[in-house]
Structures are given as C-alpha cells and as structure tokens.
Amino acid sequence: MKEIIIRKATMNDAEAITAVLVESQWFTYGHLYSKDYITKLIEKYYTVQRIEQEIVSISEEWHGYFIAEANGKILGAIGGGMTSETAGEVYVFYLDPLMRGMGIGTRLLNFFTKIQKYTYGAKIQWVSVAKGNNYGIPFYEARGFIFQHEELAYGTSEEDQDISMKYCREIN
Numbered sequence: 001m002k003e004i005i006i007r008k009a010t011m012n013d014a015e016a017i018t019a020v021l022v023e024s025q026w027f028t029y030g031h032l033y034s035k036d037y038i039t040k041l042i043e044k045y046y047t048v049q050r051i052e053q054e055i056v057s058i059s060e061e062w063h064g065y066f067i068a069e070a071n072g073k074i075l076g077a078i079g080g081g082m083t084s085e086t087a088g089e090v091y092v093f094y095l096d097p098l099m100r101g102m103g104i105g106t107r108l109l110n111f112f113t114k115i116q117k118y119t120y121g122a123k124i125q126w127v128s129v130a131k132g133n134n135y136g137i138p139f140y141e142a143r144g145f146i147f148q149h150e151e152l153a154y155g156t157s158e159e160d161q162d163i164s165m166k167y168c169r170e171i172n
Contacts, residue, residue: 075095
C-alpha cells in the first residue's frame with residue numbers, strides 16, 4: 001500500500017465516504033442490532049446527499065469530514081464538532097473493516113484531535129461508543145478515553161435499545 005494521506009474531505013469524496021460508512025455500519029453493528037434497525041440508521045444518516053451536505057456545512061458544531069486515503073481509495077472517515085467552548089466530540093469515525101489494526105484509525109483520530117485542539121480550542125474530547133461495540137471500546141480506551149456514563153444513542157428512543165457509552169479524555 002502506498003503512503004496514507006489524511007486530509008479534509010471534498011465533494012468528490014462523498015460517494016466513497018458513504019460506502020465506507022455503510023460498510024462499517026454492517027461490520028460493526030451486524031451482531032448488535034437488527035437488520036431493519038441498521039437499515040433505518042443508514043437511510044437516516046449515511047446517504048450520499050447527507051454526506052455531501054455535511055462536507056460543505058462547516059461550523060464550530062460540525063467540522064466536516066476528514067479522511068484517510070491511499071492510492072485514491074478512501075479507507076476511513078472522521079467528523080465531529082464542539083459541544084461547548086472547551087469540549088470537542090467525535091460524532092462519526094469509521095474505517096474500512098479490512099484496514100483495521102494498521103494504525104490508520106490512530107492517525108485519523110490524532111489528526112482530528114489536533115484540529116479540535118488548535119483550531120477550535122478543545123481541552124477535552126468526547127466520544128460515544130455503542131454498548132457492545134468490541135471494536136471501538138478497546139480502541140478508545142487504549143487512547144486515553146475514560147468511560148463516563150451510558151445514555152440513549154443520538155436520535156434513538158428507548159424501544160431501539162441503542163445505548164451509547166460516553167467516553168472522555170483530556171487533550172494535552
């Protein structure tokens with residue numbers, strides 16, 4: 001594999017980002033949730049049209065997508081925003097399942113953390129991880145995130161049984 005480039009996403013990346021996000025949903029959550037529930041999440045959050053809008057709608061609350069790319073292929077995407085003056089959060093972070101364990105996720109997270117720290121002034125960083133996500137939980141814990149509490153996942157109801165585990169770390 002050629003050199004991996006971490007960069008801000010452009011409109012030309014929307015379809016490839018969507019493909020990574022959708023594939024990662026099935027890989028990560030296929031054993032946790034029903035097919036219908038995952039399909040509903042994908043239709044709500046991971047359409048090309050929504051990703052295109054999120055690529056161009058940049059603010060303190062949403063910094064846009066940043067991607068890892070090699071040989072013109074998008075391997076992963078991360079996005080998030082500020083939730084207060086000093087708190088940043090990772091809202092979306094997925095990697096091509098075949099690229100796990102190669103350091104790409106760490107590079108993407110480190111790059112995004114620097115954006116939140118130096119551009120937006122974050123001193124702490126939050127992330128929500130689905131309860132039972134045995135890929136995400138050890139990844140974040142190994143990078144200094146500490147479990148804080150559980151809550152219903154963003155945009156869900158009690159019937160969905162989609163519980164997020166909230167983690168936080170200080171940014172040095």
